[in-house]
Amino acid sequence: MTNNFSSISTSSRSLHVQVARSIARRILSGELAQGSLVPNEMTLCEQFGVSRTALREAIKLLTSKGLLESRPKIGTKVVHRAYWNFLDAQIIEWMDGLSDPEVFCSQFLGLRRAVEPEACALAAIHATPEQRQELSEIFQEMVKVTENFNQAKWTEVDMSFHQVIFNSTNNDFYLPFGNILTTMFKTFIMHSSKEGDVCLNEHRLIYEAIMAGDSAKAKAVSLDHLQSAKHHLPET
Amino acid sequence: MTNNFSSISTSSRSLHVQVARSIARRILSGELAQGSLVPNEMTLCEQFGVSRTALREAIKLLTSKGLLESRPKIGTKVVHRAYWNFLDAQIIEWMDGLSDPEVFCSQFLGLRRAVEPEACALAAIHATPEQRQELSEIFQEMVKVTENFNQAKWTEVDMSFHQVIFNSTNNDFYLPFGNILTTMFKTFIMHSSKEGDVCLNEHRLIYEAIMAGDSAKAKAVSLDHLQSAKHHLPET
DNA sequence: ATGTTTTTTTTGTATTACAATTGATAAAAC
DNA sequence: GTTTTATCAATTGTAATACAAAAAAAACAT
Secondary structure (H helix, E strand, C coil): CCCCCCCHHHHCCCHHHHHHHHHHHHHHCCCCCCCCEECCHHHHHHHHCCCHHHHHHHHHHHHHCCCEEEECCCEEEECCHHHCCCCCHHHHHHCCCCCCHHHHHHHHHHHHHHHHHHHHHHHHHHCCHHHHHHHHHHHHHHHHHHHCCCHHHHHHHHHHHHHHHHHHCCCCCCHHHHHHHHHHHHHCCCCCCCCHHHHHHHHHHHHHHHHCCCHHHHHHHHHHHHHCHHHCCCCC | CCCCCCCHHHHCCCHHHHHHHHHHHHHHCCCCCCCCEECCHHHHHHHHCCCHHHHHHHHHHHHHCCCEEEECCCEEEECCHHHCCCCCHHHHHHCCCCCCHHHHHHHHHHHHHHHHHHHHHHHHHHCCHHHHHHHHHHHHHHHHHHHCCCHHHHHHHHHHHHHHHHHHCCCCCCHHHHHHHHHHHHHCCCCCCCCHHHHHHHHHHHHHHHHCCCHHHHHHHHHHHHHCHHHCCCCC
8 A cells, every 4th residue: 555646636736637527427417327428529528628638548447447338320328227337446436515414424324224234244264474573563553543532543443444454455456445445535424523432342343353253242232333314314 | 337348357357457457466475575665657558568557557546445556756665565446346356266265265255254144134124115026026936946956057146135135235335245245256266156055044034033123133144144154265 | 022232320449649647857036 | 963955867748749549420332
């Protein structure tokens, strides 16, 4: 995690990403109907005031996420919603402001409740010594932050905690949930969480179960954590 | 699902997708190390014998999936594995032949066991009348195929069955699993499944529980289904 | 009517040129 | 000697133009 570029937001300044975001939001909001043709390249170039190069790179980006599909002579179509990859951090970011945050978060929780307890169970079994060490350090940090409470710091360390757990499953298919969860946090969940201490205890239970290699308990306490009150309403 | 273009494979003939696939496989296999710089654009253009246009569209596609990250003057880096989006059908396709299929399938099953039972539970509650109708028709088809057994037909209808269930959750975050499962089937799971009839009964239980709106039972029988023997080893 | 050829529209690919970013280097100021 | 500032150079970013390829639509022939 050390030698990656500063952050995703850096490249968001690039023109084709801005164009992609704009088109994506038209699709995600339903302004561009599923199955309909978007305007042809030259028209879009004029609409956005960019070159075909930039526009096409934008379209390729959206095609890769399952939103668009192009064919010569026909044009570019918005594909059916069932093919949109909502398990993609960038798409989740782009949903900001398009969907009722409460509904969206509650849907996400519907998936998270299925995935995260199992991730904890797997981490309890498969975490390497290095990963256990890392988790341990993060939990230490968590304790420290709680003693001298700081909202920003706590969100940061909370995200790291969950991310390390997903990594510790050592299962490729669980890895993406780390980013997805982080993105959901940053984009939608800005809840004030005054009950930092309560949370700490819940995290402690998860932490200890994983370190002890007790997968059943890890799963159970994680599920408890996700059913605690604060997950139900994202207080803006 | 009616008015999409013939299939994804059509566009795979396009040059930038071929290039993307080739680079992706070098990354996924580890031949291009995480954090390392890939050769600059002109070098890659020469290596692949394509124009910068095509090459850059390929890179944009891979960037969108979390495999690459570019910056002016610096170059293009392979990002850390934790950011690769394994929950992407195209990446899963590209893994073909790069990973031990048995390990890969077993990892996938590790996620599927978490997600699909919950999807069945949600479908039992949230499926619309139209979706219940669709599920019903597909199950009818399933019965018919079993009576006059045909491997290809059965795989087809099996995929549809599970896809409709994910759609019937009416939860955006469950939608992508339909494609992912289908892709896993097509790419890795070619098991002969002589026990088609046994499976039919398992599917019947799932089908009936969902139609009855019994979420707890739907979840339970789905989990049973996923723990039945044939899921453990993909017989090539 | 039906099959075949031509036309036309749209995306796909190539090429060239220049702009913007930024690390590295060198120069200047303190 | 250290720090700041300016310059340089390498790489990606953007633009513009031209032509190729695909495929639907139209025109044509049978």
